[in-house]
Amino acid sequence: xxxxxxxxxxxxxxxxxxxxxxxxxxxxxxxxxxxxxxxxxxxxxxxxxxxxxxxxxxxxxxxxxxxxxxxxxxxxxxxxxxxxxxxxxxxxxxxxxxxxxxxxxxxxxxxxxxxxxxxxxxxxxxxxxxxxxxxxxxxxxxxxxxxxxxxxxxxxxxxxxxxxxxxxxxxxxxxxxxxxxxxxxxxxxxxxxxxxxxxxxxxxxxxxxxxxxxxxxxxxxxxxxxxxxxxxxxxxxxxxxxxxxxxxxxxxxxxxxxx
Amino acid sequence: xxxxxxxxxxxxxxxxxxxxxxxxxxxxxxxxxxxxxxxxxxxxxxxxxxxxxxxxxxxxxxxxxxxxxxxxxxxxxxxxxxxxxxxxxxxxxxxxxxxxxxxxxxxxxxxxxxxxxxxxxxxxxxxxxxxxxxxxxxxxxxxxxxxxxxxxxxxxxxxxxxxxxxxxxxxxxxxxxxxxxxxxxxxxxxxxxxxxxxxxxxxxxxxxxxxxxxxxxxxxxxxxxxxxxxxxxxxxxxxxxxxxxxxxxxxxxxxxxxxxxxxxxxxxxxxxxxxxxxxxxxxxxxxxxxxxxxxxxxxxxxxxxxxxxxxxxxxxxxxxxxxxxxxxxxxxxxxxxxxxxxxxxxxxxxxxxxxxxxxxxxxxxxxxxxxxxxxxxxxxxxxxxxxxxxxxxxxxxxxxxxxxxxxxxxxxxxxxxxxxxxxxxxxxxxxxxxxxxxxxxxxxxxxxxxxx
Numbered sequence: 001x002x003x004x005x006x007x008x009x010x011x012x013x014x015x016x017x018x019x020x021x022x023x024x025x026x027x028x029x030x031x032x033x034x035x036x037x038x039x040x041x042x043x044x045x046x047x048x049x050x051x052x053x054x055x056x057x058x059x060x061x062x063x064x065x066x067x068x069x070x071x072x073x074x075x076x077x078x079x080x081x082x083x084x085x086x087x088x089x090x091x092x093x094x095x096x097x098x099x100x101x102x103x104x105x106x107x108x109x110x111x112x113x114x115x116x117x118x119x120x121x122x123x124x125x126x127x128x129x130x131x132x133x134x135x136x137x138x139x140x141x142x143x144x145x146x147x148x149x150x151x152x153x154x155x156x157x158x159x160x161x162x163x164x165x166x167x168x169x170x171x172x173x174x175x176x177x178x179x180x181x182x183x184x185x186x187x188x189x190x191x192x193x194x195x196x197x198x199x200x201x202x203x204x205x206x207x208x209x210x211x212x213x214x215x216x217x218x219x220x221x222x223x224x225x226x227x228x229x230x231x232x233x234x235x236x237x238x239x240x241x242x243x244x245x246x247x248x249x250x251x252x253x254x255x256x257x258x259x
Numbered sequence: 260x261x262x263x264x265x266x267x268x269x270x271x272x273x274x275x276x277x278x279x280x281x282x283x284x285x286x287x288x289x290x291x292x293x294x295x296x297x298x299x300x301x302x303x304x305x306x307x308x309x310x311x312x313x314x315x316x317x318x319x320x321x322x323x324x325x326x327x328x329x330x331x332x333x334x335x336x337x338x339x340x341x342x343x344x345x346x347x348x349x350x351x352x353x354x355x356x357x358x359x360x361x362x363x364x365x366x367x368x369x370x371x372x373x374x375x376x377x378x379x380x381x382x383x384x385x386x387x388x389x390x391x392x393x394x395x396x397x398x399x400x401x402x403x404x405x406x407x408x409x410x411x412x413x414x415x416x417x418x419x420x421x422x423x424x425x426x427x428x429x430x431x432x433x434x435x436x437x438x439x440x441x442x443x444x445x446x447x448x449x450x451x452x453x454x455x456x457x458x459x460x461x462x463x464x465x466x467x468x469x470x471x472x473x474x475x476x477x478x479x480x481x482x483x484x485x486x487x488x489x490x491x492x493x494x495x496x497x498x499x500x501x502x503x504x505x506x507x508x509x510x511x512x513x514x515x516x517x518x519x520x521x522x523x524x525x526x527x528x529x530x531x532x533x534x535x536x537x538x539x540x541x542x543x544x545x546x547x548x549x550x551x552x553x554x555x556x557x558x559x560x561x562x563x564x565x566x567x568x569x570x571x572x573x574x575x576x577x578x579x580x581x582x583x584x585x586x587x588x589x590x591x592x593x594x595x596x597x598x599x600x601x602x603x604x605x606x607x608x609x610x611x612x613x614x615x616x617x618x619x620x621x622x623x624x625x626x627x628x629x630x631x632x633x634x635x636x637x638x639x640x641x642x643x644x645x646x647x648x649x650x651x652x653x654x655x656x657x658x659x660x661x662x663x664x665x666x667x668x669x670x671x672x673x674x675x676x677x678x679x680x681x682x683x684x685x686x687x688x689x690x691x692x693x694x695x696x697x698x699x700x701x702x703x704x705x706x707x708x709x710x711x
Contacts, residue, residue: 087657104661105658108661
């Protein structure tokens with residue numbers, strides 16, 4: 001049985017600049033992994049490469065989702081196969097209601113899975129259930145996607161989408177950024193409720209704070225586009241104390257050496 | 260390049276002959292106005308792009324060949340298109356290839372199509388109005404001897420052959436919309452149709468007019484239409500237009516509206532058809548407390564060129580105007596919006612807001628925006644804004660990252676760009692036709708990207 005996610009020697013460039021430089025990472029079903037690292041280490045690039053964002057070019061390496069070659073697939077095909085990216089900065093889309101957007105998304109994925117598409121009433125029933133999980137005000141469903149949402153509401157909306165779309169692999173990019181303590185608790189509770197034996201979650205974060213609420217099975221430190229250290233949840237606490245300085249110094253030294 | 264292109268010699272030679280066939284020949288006032296207009300147009304010629312108001316639109320194709328007035332065209336009705344408005348929901352005046360289609364005119368046609376007009380309403384083709392109520396027309400029709408931005412107005416006056424006339428007496432309210440339905444068929448060939456509409460709303464009257472151009476053939480005809488509107492004090496006119504001419508046709512339209520105190524003039528125009536389309540609107544706010552709304556959409560693709568040029572003339576205090584024009588431009592099409600707002604020195608407490616937004620769906624598509632605000636009063640609230648953009652890549656990615664196919668995402672985002680524009684149209688029957696036309700256009704853009 002193949003691993004849920006297998007990344008091997010991944011190299012990727014953005015705007016001609018190499019950001020990921022040989023990243024290798026394996027995540028098994030049921031696991032939550034945290035990927036931490038200083039700014040510019042490639043955390044967000046990893047998230048976007050997994051989701052298949054245009055403009056992120058993979059130059060070497062491979063990504064397999066349950067054994068399937070992810071890099072062969074379009075952005076939407078990856079989503080249909082179960083990849084979900086929770087964005088650091090969710091996009092505002094005036095003129096499209098949250099309901100309409102999510103119904104279109106869920107039905108696209110259901111239809112890909114060979115399930116029947118939901119009508120508006122069936123969809124609303126499921127949506128209401130999931131909205132409760134995130135303590136989301138129902139009127140946010142009727143509003144245009146993320147338009148006029150507070151920072152906390154936008155992040156809740158991301159996790160709400162995750163709950164609806166039921167992904168195999170959830171990549172959550174800086175989901176904790178910009179959240180106050182109450183919103184952080186609600187979002188974390190939501191994510192914890194979505195932990196499952198059949199799902200893997202990749203938490204991408206700069207701070208250890210999120211990991212007090214969502215306890216990861218493994219913590220990886222990303223630096224210069226590579227995983228430079230892997231450990232248990234205690235590694236996050238270590239980083240909290242010493243910061244990323246050790247890794248950054250090393251980077252600086254490496255840069256000086258290569259210059 | 261000169262400012263104008265002279266009228267071809269053939270026009271000069273053949274005008275006397277054409278004039279013989281025009282309606283209202285026996286009316287001295289009309290003969291005089293036609294003669295004066297022809298003389299002025301012959302002197303002036305077709306405007307070129309050197310003329311500021313025609314900066315982005317080239318009329319050359321119209322000057323290169325002779326478009327003979329389609330006076331002799333048959334007016335045999337084919338089957339009406341299936342998407343035509345339900346006859347029961349409108350008062351219809353039908354024109355086929357520029358000629359009134361008798362026997363189908365509402366109020367005097369097949370009984371099932373008859374909806375008696377209320378008292379105080381006159382609705383008839385121009386040719387009939389010139390025969391039956393010439394005295395009512397004399398002070399109104401082509402009465403402005405020196406129009407400021409004439410364009411092809413004078414050519415229209417010289418050659419106007421047919422059109423729709425709606426006269427509302429004071430206080431009359433029409434519940435159903437009036438449908439001016441100009442249908443062109445394959446028979447239209449390369450004829451010119453110089454149409455003249457006249458809408459006069461007496462004090463406190465109210466009506467909805469749907470001006471509808473539909474081409475069912477592939478003809479390269481030329482529609483040159485002028486719509487003259489006079490709103491008395493407290494009148495309300497909802498004026499909607501759908502231009503869906505054949506893709507090879509030329510559609511040059513000018514609407515002039517003279518608006519009285521506290522009146523409401525609400526204009527919405529959607530352009531889909533023609534290879535070259537120009538929609539001129541000149542609104543003269545000639546009384547206090549007027550509410551004037553001008554809105555419209557261009558949906559352009561292929562090699563289409565669509566131009567909307569508006570002039571809002573605030574002549575009196577305490578009036579409100581608002582304009583929102585949007586274009587969606589695909590392939591190698593080009594659109595133009597020129598919006599002039601003039602606030603004259605006396606027009607204190609004016610509120611005038613203008614917005615123009617353009618969405619380009621292809622790298623070769625283009626849009627031109629030229630707002631022009633001339634404000635000579637100091638206690639006013641005026642604003643304008645213009646944007647030209649492509650579909651938001653971040654939004655597209657967001658959709659796709661949720662499993663929505665790229666085609667569907669593009670369509671949904673384009674719909675979102677257009678959202679609420681058609682909602683300006685309050686009449687449900689007209690709204691349905693416009694909405695369907697827009698949906699069909701989107702469906703043609705993304706044949707595989709159906710609704711999710």
